[in-house]
Amino acid sequence: MDTGRFALFLLGALLLSGLFSYFQQRAYTGVTRRLAQQFAGNSTHVLVSGRSKGILRGAVVVLVIDTSAREVLAAEAMVGRSVLAKFRVRAELLGSSVTVVERATGKSVKKAVQGCLEQAEIVRRKGAGNRAPSRSGPARTEPA
Structure with missing residues (x-):
């Protein structure tokens, strides 16, 4: 094979x-x-995602978590070793968010789920301190 074809x-x-x-x-x-x-x-x-990159396999997990009930309402994951991997529903991840890591199958999925939980905690902490005022509250007055 010559250089041009290569x-x-x-x-x-x-x-x-x-x-x-x-x-x-x-x-x-x-x-x-x-x-x-x-x-x-x-x-x-909250909608959160986590990923795990490995030498042979990787995973991307997307979860919807109800932060008040601490429950995973929806879970989809893309797991594979090639660019042909597709997202699939992961029913085993539904349920309590406290034990979701233990229910995850595979090292890369567990790591990605842990990333989701860390992201959900960050969102929960930011949301608790930065609640926007309601629109039905008192009208703002401009300083004179």
């Missing part, structure tokens, strides 16, 4: 990798939008 082969592989990565990003965006719309309207529901 360069074309490498360029083609790079383009395919970029294309598959683009489709994975679209899948992630689609899952998060669908879950956000499905669970919109309740201030105690």
Whole structure:
């Protein structure tokens, strides 16, 4: 194989990798939008995601957690070793958010779920201190 063909082969592989990565990003965006719309309207529901990168396998987990009841309401994960992995519903992650890590199957999924829980805790802490005032409250007066 001469240098020109090898360069074309490498360029083609790079383009395919970029294309598959683009489709994975679209899948992630689609899952998060669908879950956000499905669970919109309740201030105690948070949508969080976590990821785990490994040498051979990785995982991306998206959870909807009810922070007041400490319960996982929806769970989807993309687990695999190639760019062809797809999001799938993970019913074993539904239930109490306290024990969700123990119910996760696989090292990469456990790590990704732990990342979700850390993110949910950050959102919960920020939300408790930064509640926006209600719109029906007293009108603001401008200083003279």
